[in-house]
Amino acid sequence: MMTVKDRTQAAYALEADRLTKSYGAQKALDGVSLKLEAGLIHGLLGRNGAGKTTLMSIATAQLFATSGEVRIFGQQPYENREALSKICFIKESQRYPDMFHVEDVLATARALYPNWDEALAGELVESFRLPRRKKIKGFSRGMLSSVGIVVGLSSRAELTLFDEPYLGLDAVARSLFYDRLIEDYAEHPRTVVLSTHLIDEVSRLLEAIHVIDGGRLLLSEDAESLRSRAYRVSGSAAKVDAVTAGRRVLRRETIGGSAVASVLAGEPGENGIGRAREAGLEAEPLPLQQLIVDLTAHAARGKEESA
Numbered sequence: 001m002m003t004v005k006d007r008t009q010a011a012y013a014l015e016a017d018r019l020t021k022s023y024g025a026q027k028a029l030d031g032v033s034l035k036l037e038a039g040l041i042h043g044l045l046g047r048n049g050a051g052k053t054t055l056m057s058i059a060t061a062q063l064f065a066t067s068g069e070v071r072i073f074g075q076q077p078y079e080n081r082e083a084l085s086k087i088c089f090i091k092e093s094q095r096y097p098d099m100f101h102v103e104d105v106l107a108t109a110r111a112l113y114p115n116w117d118e119a120l121a122g123e124l125v126e127s128f129r130l131p132r133r134k135k136i137k138g139f140s141r142g143m144l145s146s147v148g149i150v151v152g153l154s155s156r157a158e159l160t161l162f163d164e165p166y167l168g169l170d171a172v173a174r175s176l177f178y179d180r181l182i183e184d185y186a187e188h189p190r191t192v193v194l195s196t197h198l199i200d201e202v203s204r205l206l207e208a209i210h211v212i213d214g215g216r217l218l219l220s221e222d223a224e225s226l227r228s229r230a231y232r233v234s235g236s237a238a239k240v241d242a243v244t245a246g247r248r249v250l251r252r253e254t255i256g257g258s259a260v261a262s263v264l265a266g267e268p269g270e271n272g273i274g275r276a277r278e279a280g281l282e283a284e285p286l287p288l289q290q291l292i293v294d295l296t297a298h299a300a301r302g303k304e305e306s307a
């Protein structure tokens, strides 16, 4: 039995322990162990079909795991009203009853989320220009995404998970989402999980990065530390090879006598960029999007080689 003290001090909003979900022979999740620190904005990143939705669905008790365990603020979520009252999961595939207008969604959300902020919801409905008199059934994909964003932000849930929140949203609306998220998060700290493959756009928001691919966790790390570990060097192939020797090279391409390599250093403080520049090479931090692409391709090659 947890004490009140334990509960208020739960360091992790979400913990997964050897989580596996099988569909016949296919494993949507394959032994994922992961901890999401409370009070941060987390990026759950990975390609289509990586297992992101499956992980979030299990964490929010909408799907049973085949094996393994999940905890929300230290408690298992199944039939646990207290744990579930802390979660808002904005699903990409959310459907609404045919007769529903925006008002009906807000009324349902108001009843569901203990920290619901009606004024914020009203403001966001205006900002996203959501029509109040039109049935949601006739909404475009982008408008449906906006409804999810309004609910997710206004819920102020202790753990808010957004699964691909901006499908169909134009650039202005996406930028509005990022700005409002940052603003509201600063005033009302909580834990946010953004699952996406539009990585570069959100990278500045993310404080922790978790990458899954083929149902497996490839990386789980503080964004700051990752930014200082991941870099790209280019220049003379011999020099590139010299400075990257013994390091984890995710990708290496050569054109004539030149090479470009993506490196994930072992230690955050290694200063690979500085070393490469001293050696006369060009070096720069590897953008997060490129890191994920290189990392997943590297993992796929590793799998093929060990098969």
Ligand SMILES: Nc1ncnc2c1ncn2[C@@H]1O[C@H](COP(=O)(O)OP(=O)(O)OP(=O)(O)O)[C@@H](O)[C@H]1O
Pocket (backbone or CB within 6 Å): 023, 027, 028, 046, 047, 048, 049, 050, 051, 052, 053, 054, 055
């Ligand atoms: N009900 C199901 N029956 C069979 N296979 C499923 C089912 N749900 C998910 N899968 C499979 O599990 C894998 C993981 O799916 P999941 O939806 O979790 O991925 P995702 O990372 O959220 O992808 P996306 O970014 O495309 O939404 C995929 O290969 C998918 O086809």
